[in-house]
Amino acid sequence: MRKNKEKSSRRSKKTVAFHSGVSAQPVTVVGTFRGTGKGYAFLTPDSGGEDYFIPPVGMGGALNGDRVTAEIRTGINGKAEAFVLDVISQTTVYVVGTYAESKSGEPVIVPDDGKVCRLFHIDNKRSLKPKPGYKVVGVPYERMGDALYGDLIEVLGEPNKKSVDMLSVARAYGLTEEFPPEVEAVARSVGFEVTEEDKAGREDFRGDVVVTVDGIDAKDLDDAISVRKEGRKYILSVHIADVSHYVKENGVIDKEAFRRATSVYFPGFVFPMLPRELSNGICSLNPRTDRLTLSCIMEIDESGSIIKSRVTKGLINTRRRMNYDNVAAILEGDEKERAENADVCEMLDLAKELAVLLNKKRKARGSIDFDIPESKIILSDDGVCVGVELYEHKISHMVVEEFMLAANESIAAMFDKFKAPFVYRVHETPPSEKELAFIDYLESLGISFSGGGPMEYAQLLERVKGTPNERAVARVGLRAMAKAVYKTKDIGHFGLALKHYCHFTSPIRRYPDLQIHRIISDYLAHGGEYIKKYAKTVVASAAQSTAREQVALTAERRADDIKKAEYMRAHIGETFDAAVSSVTEWGVFVELPNSIEGLVRRETLGRAAEYNDKLHIMKAEGETYFIGRSLRVKCEAAENGKVTFSVVREEQADN
16 A cells, blocks of 8 residues: 555545535446546446546546546536546555656656656655666655655666666566565575475375476476376376465465465566465475375366366375476477486376367367467576567477366365355356457458357357458457456356366465465365355455456566567567557557567558447558458567557558
């Protein structure tokens, strides 16, 4: 929360007094405040529908991203406008920008995000010594008109120095790589080895062929796999680090983990949920080392159906620390890799066999795969982006994904049956208005679709696969979907076509996983009555985890965009093949084959450019721009995470 709560409270009361008596029955709306940096703002209602305009006199001290209560009034132009009454929750904890001095010589921050405010006036109570042009961090405590006031708390350094750009993004979203001293102290006291006392009463899996499979650079290894066969039946064991054994409920580490709720990954940076002494140490399933687990053991028949599953406190000692590249090579028959990993090849071959069955089963029930590519940012030793590529999805990724999905489904089904307080990962059916808009859009493409369940969506994607409409249908279809969130009611996962689903497999980096591990452990130790105490805790965990996940996704996207723009600065003036990825009222977004995206501004397409939001098209000077259309574009600018392109006309290409 921002400092000076007393001032904030006074400000809210003044705002309410200003609006009192305006209407006998005032209409109030709860929503998100969207700043513009232009002296006015918008309110996005929680209930959906169109945004409301907020005039300069109606902003009520709110900041970009805050959740607010607002009164709806009729403006001068006869349209409904919103006036902020109160700030429910504040999201702008830090303001990051460039240190400067105002015309009067007052120290200020020029925010990187102009939507927050135009100038941030600062006190320097810590006597920090930034130079003009340095990136700095401030904490706001009061707003007056367009001006924001607060304290200077951190100097990040020169903008072009290594890591400053990533730290600037991190601080803007309240992310820090350091932990409070009291948290670090407790983490260091945990120790580095599993004790004999810790091992007592656990099911011993140390004789099994167990491996971890992760990215080459991963350090927090929280899941391991093992497969064997009994007759025609597969026995799949998914072993997950027993983080709850070390992170005690309501302890200082747990409270900090709850606050963060997730690890956040930037190019070259990790902002972990847990201190590294735990995430990279005693909780990480490091090779040839005894480690504590919560293990989900599943019996699966030859059709890929899970017949039976159970969860137990386990003890493992992994044979090898594998990565996606060498597992893929083994499964594709690479003789050198198979020779070097001979002791695990048989198990991995069996894992592939089972994963193929599970994948086939998943697709048969209608699991939806939009197949949106992921970016791989390549950095130099100095932290500069020198390349952007697409991640290659290998067979090893498929194996791990299928096994984690199976474990998550099994655990969710198990505890839904127990009627236990729990945190589920849910994905609701598409909102009706979005589905109808999607159906209308498909009709404009000549594609018949009437909506329905996951199977209908999966079949639609299969129908357009390999056609010119494939990209457009996937992009617009994804936007029609609801967002996956955490809830305490097991209402299923639409995208995966599952009745039961949770997140069980990543307790090192996700708080909901850690929370349900604690519930599972107490259930195993004490039974169903004991875990009723978690009824309120799971509600808070679900809400916090959903909120922080959205912050993490936004921050990660912003960090990637910063690095992609950094890469494109070396390519200004060059031309590229691209495809339209989305169409908005501001212009046409295009995407290069390596996933870099940028905007072709509307005004550069032609003076009379016409935008059709329902059909997702832009018409200008005899041209129609639609999602999936191939274009030749020229990079015009790349700055602050934004890339600007222009369309290269045929006559220009010929010259």
